[in-house]
Amino acid sequence: MTKTHYFSPGPAALPVPVREQLARELLDTFGMGVSILEISHRSKQYEEVNARAHAVARRLLAIPDTHEVLFTPFGAQQHFCLLLPQLTSPGDTVAYTDTGVWAHIAVAEAQASGRTVEVVFDGQPNYTTLGTPSEWKIPRHAKFLHLTVNNTVYGTEYARIPSGLGVDLVLDMTSSLAARSDIPWAETALIYASAQKNFGIAGCSLVIVRKDVLDASRPLAKANRLGNALSYAAFFDAKSILNTPPCFPIHVAGRTFEWMEAEGGLAEMERRALQKAALVYGEVDRGFYKGRPEKPYRSRHNFVFSLPTAELDALFVAEAAKEGLLEIKGYRTTGGIRCSMYNGVSLESAQTFAHFMDAFRTKYG
Numbered sequence: 001m002t003k004t005h006y007f008s009p010g011p012a013a014l015p016v017p018v019r020e021q022l023a024r025e026l027l028d029t030f031g032m033g034v035s036i037l038e039i040s041h042r043s044k045q046y047e048e049v050n051a052r053a054h055a056v057a058r059r060l061l062a063i064p065d066t067h068e069v070l071f072t073p074f075g076a077q078q079h080f081c082l083l084l085p086q087l088t089s090p091g092d093t094v095a096y097t098d099t100g101v102w103a104h105i106a107v108a109e110a111q112a113s114g115r116t117v118e119v120v121f122d123g124q125p126n127y128t129t130l131g132t133p134s135e136w137k138i139p140r141h142a143k144f145l146h147l148t149v150n151n152t153v154y155g156t157e158y159a160r161i162p163s164g165l166g167v168d169l170v171l172d173m174t175s176s177l178a179a180r181s182d183i184p185w186a187e188t189a190l191i192y193a194s195a196q197k198n199f200g201i202a203g204c205s206l207v208i209v210r211k212d213v214l215d216a217s218r219p220l221a222k223a224n225r226l227g228n229a230l231s232y233a234a235f236f237d238a239k240s241i242l243n244t245p246p247c248f249p250i251h252v253a254g255r256t257f258e259w260m261e262a263e264g265g266l267a268e269m270e271r272r273a274l275q276k277a278a279l280v281y282g283e284v285d286r287g288f289y290k291g292r293p294e295k296p297y298r299s300r301h302n303f304v305f306s307l308p309t310a311e312l313d314a315l316f317v318a319e320a321a322k323e324g325l326l327e328i329k330g331y332r333t334t335g336g337i338r339c340s341m342y343n344g345v346s347l348e349s350a351q352t353f354a355h356f357m358d359a360f361r362t363k364y365g
C-alpha cells in the first residue's frame with residue numbers, strides 16, 4: 001500500500017506516535033485491564049487524566065496565572081452561542097470581523113441573540129483579506145471584539161493577532177491554537193478552540209478565560225437565564241467534570257499536547273507550521289498555481305489555491321490520490337484545492353506534497 005499523507009481540513013491527522021500510544025491504551029490504559037473508554041469519570045484514574053490534560057495545556061500554551069483553563073463538551077459553533085449570555089446582555093454592543101464561513105456564522109448568532117453587532121471588517125464576498133486593524137472603527141462601548149484567527153475555508157490567517165485596539169478580544173482559535181505564540185494575554189477575555197484540528201479529536205473544546213471575565217460571567221449567566229450546566233463557571237468549578245465529560249476526547253487532547261511538548265513545545269510547533277506552509281507557498285509562487293488569499297493573509301495551516309482550469313483541479317486531486325495524498329479538494333463553494341497541514345501532519349508529508357506540486361507543474365504546466 002502507498003503511504004498515506006492525510007491533509008484533511010478537520011477532523012485532521014493526528015501524530016502517528018499518538019495514534020500508536022492510543023492503540024495500546026485502548027486495551028489497557030491504567031495497568032488494571034480497563035481502558036480510558038470505560039473508566040468512571042469519578043475514578044481517581046480519570047481525575048489524573050483530567051488533571052494532566054489541564055496541566056499540559058497550561059504548560060504548552062504558556063497560559064498566564066491571569067487566565068483559567070477548562071474543557072467542555074461542544075464544538076466551536078456552540079461557543080458562538082454560549083459566550084454571548086456570559087460576557088454580555090441583550091442590547092449590549094459587540095464587535096466582530098466577518099472573515100469566512102465560521103466567522104459569518106458567529107456574527108449571525110450574535111445578531112440573533114439581540115446584541116447590537118458592529119461588523120468592523122467585512123470580507124464578503126471573496127474573503128481574500130483580513131483588513132487593516134488600525135482602520136477598524138470599534139465602538140468605544142463594545143464589550144469585546146470577536147476574531148476568527150484562522151479561516152479554514154478561505155485559507156486566511158492574521159500574520160499577527162491584532163492587539164492594542166483598546167477592546168477585549170474573544171478569539172476563535174479552533175484552527176490556530178497550539179501553533180502560534182503571539183496571544184496578547186492581557187487583553188484576551190476568552191479563547192475557545194474545539195478539538196480535532198491542531199490537537200485532539202472531536203468531542204471537546206478547550207476554553208481559556210481571564211479570571212475577571214469568568215467572575216463577571218456568573219451574575220451575567222444568571223441574569224440572562226443561561227442554564228447552569230451550560231456555563232463556563234460551572235465547568236470551571238467542577239474542574240471540567242461537571243457531569244460525565246467526553247473522557248476520551250479530553251484524554252486525546254492531553255496526549256497530543258504532551259506529544260507537542262516532547263517535540264519541542266509551542267515555539268517548535270509554530271516553526272514547523274511556518275516551515276510546512278513555506279514549502280507549499282514556495283510552489284504556489286513559482287507560477288501555474290494561483291493562490292487564493294492575498295499574500296499577507298495566508299494561513300499557516302490551510303493552503304487554498306487553484307490550477308488554470310477546473311479540469312486541471314480535478315486531475316490534480318485524482319493524481320494526488322494515486323500517490324496517497326488525500327483530502328485536498330477545495331471547499332464546495334470555493335472550488336480549487338485546499339490542502340491542510342495542522343500540527344499532526346509531518347514535515348515529510350509537506351515535502352511529499354510540495355514535490356507532487358512541482359512534478360504536476362512540470363507535466364501539465
Ligand SMILES: *Cc1c(COP(=O)(O)O)cnc(C)c1O
Nearest residue numbers: 075076077102150152174175194
Ligand atoms: C473548524 C472550525 C470551526 C467549526 O468547529 P466545530 O467544532 O465543528 O463547530 C469553527 N471555527 C474555526 C476557526 C474552525 O476552524
